[in-house]
Amino acid sequence: MSKFIVRFSLFLILLAVLFAGYTWLTLTWSYSEGDRAGYIQKLSKKGWVCKTWxxxxxxxxxxxxxxxxxxxxxxxxxxxxxLNRSIGKRVVLEYEEHIGVPISCFAETRYFVTGVKSVGEVPPL
Structure with missing residues (x-):
């Protein structure tokens, strides 16, 4: 019985290490990077256990x-x-897209904002 417990424990440890490695990989490697311009409408800190913006x-x-x-x-x-100071103003968001993040504790979306640039209003046509 003890060999089974040792093997099962090693299997669980291996699964945890693989899961941690996969999670680290998805959070550090970005699929794409870019900028988006627009008006910030909403920003809130959400989550039961893991609070994310x-x-x-x-x-x-x-x-x-x-x-x-x-x-x-x-x-x-x-x-x-x-971003909270920019709500309602026109900004450019610099972002990275991370595909395959396994749990929503890190974010609810795949787009992680890495920078903000304020820009002037667009003149009316």
């Missing part, structure tokens, strides 16, 4: 057209503070 930005291409929304997550408190 989750936000929504309105992407406006031309006046009078449908507004597309960009959902994003923020892992850095200083960026979250800057």
């Amino acid at each position: 989750e936000g929504e930005m309105a992407l406006v291409t031309m006046p009078g057209t449908m507004t597309e929304k960009f959902y994003f997550s923020v892992r850095d408190e200083s960026i979250a503070d800057e």
Whole structure:
């Protein structure tokens, strides 16, 4: 019976190490990087156990057209503070896309904001 317990324990440890390695890989390797411009509409800290900053930005291409929304997550408190000050203003978000993050404790979306640039208002046409 003790050989079974030892083997089973080693199997569980191996699974935990593989899961941790996969999680680390998905959080450090980015599938894509880019910028999105728009107006920050919402930013809130959400979660029962793991609190993450989750936000929504309105992407406006031309006046009078449908507004597309960009959902994003923020892992850095200083960026979250800057975004909170920018709600309702036009900004450019620098982001990384991380595919395959196994649990929502790290973020609810695959887009992680890594920087914020303030830009002037778009002049009316």
